[in-house]
Amino acid sequence: MRDPVQFWNCAGEQFARCADDPNSFFARRTALVAELVSHHVLPGRMLDIGCGAGQLCFELARRGFDVHGADLSSVQIEMAIQSARGLLDIPEKRFQVCAPHYLPFDGHFDLITVIGVLSYVEDHSAFMHRTLSLLKPTGMLVVSCTNSLSLFTFAEVIRHMLSFRPQRAWFSVLANLVRTGLCSGGCVDFRTARQCRSAATLDRLCRQSGLKIEETLDLYNIDWDLLDRMPFERGRLSRILSRHLGWTHIGAYRLDKR
Template structure:
């Protein structure tokens, strides 16, 4: 399993810093340490500049971007996750290319404009204002820059009815939720796909995911 795969539930208050610090403290590492495949696939042909990784978790995506030549800002609600992310960058000898910032994205957001804003599997527990956060993320994209959003589209193959009560938006629905000004953006990718993964029994499995990639024209 790659980073950022947070289950998503809509009832109750949004999970905060205390919840996520406790979640990350359950083990020495929650995620695989490998970058999300959708990011690797969709950012490989982009010219490195300034990148923002929102919901960066333990830093695998941000470190991968730094290795490709990007100057990266990684942000997460969990200080525990950010400490691990910083260690990951230091071990990769890329600490000078990544800045780590703690933000509860429901309350604050990193300043500045970026050539790439990546929101891979930005799901959380509770009443999480994902649509509003993604609109803010779009506003942080510099002219000519790219916004990449990846999310789950349903339950995994070993439990397809998991989270059946939740509506996972399609790429077209995510695009509509962004409320992008007409003529200012172009859609580069809007697709659903099956992501290969390993099931809890160790056997090959899949999960339906989707991705939206848009470029700001002006």
């Protein structure tokens, strides 16, 4: 099992370059999450957990949010700080390195986003409890999970099989893809991890945590010009298919006051 801090410090620069490419899945995902947020939340104080190099924070800052970001990777936090200079005031206080069980910000937030992070968290229930303690009673949580069973995972498994190598690393990547839909496997111990690996299990955890669903968004990451074209305008059947066959499930949730 790899250390997630070491993993993201090593992969941080490469991922940031990909996330900055407007034609990449991750850049499009960032834009869609910002659009999802704008459907439901007025600009206010926000925290992006797992902010990487700050792409989502910058997108929401342009929409009027008072942005803050935390990430395990000191490499990506430094990139976010440098990118924020001249755009945001005191970027060193807005972007900070966090520990797996500690966030370096005080107070509460109108919006908390957790995108592409849960695969690297071993206990999702405990993580949800800590995160909700920072959310205002009227606030919104926008969180994503990776579906372990998806068209993207199937395609990646086939591609990996075609590059067969009789090496331990090759078999490790195959096992990770099958378990989690990620080549890295999320850097968790599968013997003890308590994770949501589908849209249904994430929605269930959120309901059990006292949240209600405002809106969901499911992305295939197969072909932006076909399967993920205008995802907010899908019909009922298309939504059902994307929920079960998509790679990334994103949900917007509020505290249920019933």
